[in-house]
Amino acid sequence: MAKSKPAVKHVVSGLERLGLRVSAMINHPIAQEQRWVTIHRLDSDGDMEWDEVMSLISETDGIEMTFNDDGSVTLRWEASSEDDPQVQEREEFTLMDEPAPF
Template identity: 70%
Template sequence: MAKPKQSTPKVKKEVSGIERLGLRVSSMINHPVAQIQRWVTIHRLDTDGDREWEEVMGLLSETDGIDMTFNDDESVTLRWEASADEDRPAEVLEPVEEVAPF
């Protein structure tokens, strides 16, 4: 008889508070609606610690092209300009009529 395979225990990696906040902010910035309107408001949650919040806000303030507005309710509104690729007008190609081969 063959021995049953022993599975190795899966190690669950705990996500730190700063990683969790960074992922949430990144997801909000990269959301299609935020990309179209070029702004997003980030609300501070009860689970966001002071150190984590200050660290992520510090990183955002050092990022070129982002304008930060600190609101009275402890939220932060980020605004940015379109990148050079987004400013370029879309190229529209005219359909070419092909002659029938017969």
């Protein structure tokens, strides 16, 4: 019987986790339709990681950053061109007046 190699577990760093969360928020269909998103800092987001991600975003052309009083950051952007694909509105993606759970 052949021995299988033990699975290598990749531990996601705080920077990677924050980057993935921010990327998912920016790429969400509603954010893409609205062309803005507000990112809330979680207790698990370290100072160094938060500052690094905010720095990377600030260096990105076409993104306007607004630092809010509650510590969140609102990102706004314009369409690159008229040929950009638009998200079709669907019932599943309706705006809610509830605050984000994070």
